[in-house]
Amino acid sequence: MPVIDFALLPDDARVWVFGASAPVDDIDGPKLLAAVDAFLLQWKAHGHPLTCARDWRDERFLAIGVDQQTEGASGCSIDGLFRTLHGLESAIGANMVGGGRVYFRDPLGLVHAVARAEFEAMARRGEVDGATVVFDTTLTTAGAYRASFEGPARAGWHEELLPERT
Numbered sequence: 001m002p003v004i005d006f007a008l009l010p011d012d013a014r015v016w017v018f019g020a021s022a023p024v025d026d027i028d029g030p031k032l033l034a035a036v037d038a039f040l041l042q043w044k045a046h047g048h049p050l051t052c053a054r055d056w057r058d059e060r061f062l063a064i065g066v067d068q069q070t071e072g073a074s075g076c077s078i079d080g081l082f083r084t085l086h087g088l089e090s091a092i093g094a095n096m097v098g099g100g101r102v103y104f105r106d107p108l109g110l111v112h113a114v115a116r117a118e119f120e121a122m123a124r125r126g127e128v129d130g131a132t133v134v135f136d137t138t139l140t141t142a143g144a145y146r147a148s149f150e151g152p153a154r155a156g157w158h159e160e161l162l163p164e165r166t
Helices: 028-042 075-092 116-124 142-148 157-161
Strands: 014-019 052-057 061-066 101-105 111-115 133-135 150-152
Touching: 014 075, 014 142, 028 052, 028 061, 028 075, 061 142, 101 116, 111 116, 116 157
Parallel strands: none
Antiparallel strands: 014 061, 052 061, 101 111, 101 133, 133 150
């Protein structure tokens, strides 16, 4: 099974970005990554190995990429990835699968996860704004992940959560 360095994925590689609901510490992080690596080593679609990679950052974000030029992930193979991550959640003390969370950096550089409604409330209170650094877990290609995963709220879909300007 060809597991490669994430940097070697072509820009059009399919990517899934998972954000942990809480930081994954130095004890649970290696457990998570060992289980993910074991899964990736045997990951197949319709019996064919997938050329894939993973990236881990900020004790929160796991990006899994598949080079679709060699073989694309199938629905069943993607389900297997989600089942694997879901099965690890209790062991690492954080939810990885499921959406509805907004991830942002506070002024000290720490990453936080809040419900979408809470981020909107924070914006109304002036606690976050267009310059707040946010993370876009909706990106679907390696090129987009590399170029715009982290950036100001005003530069992506997060802008719709900010109060209208007057």
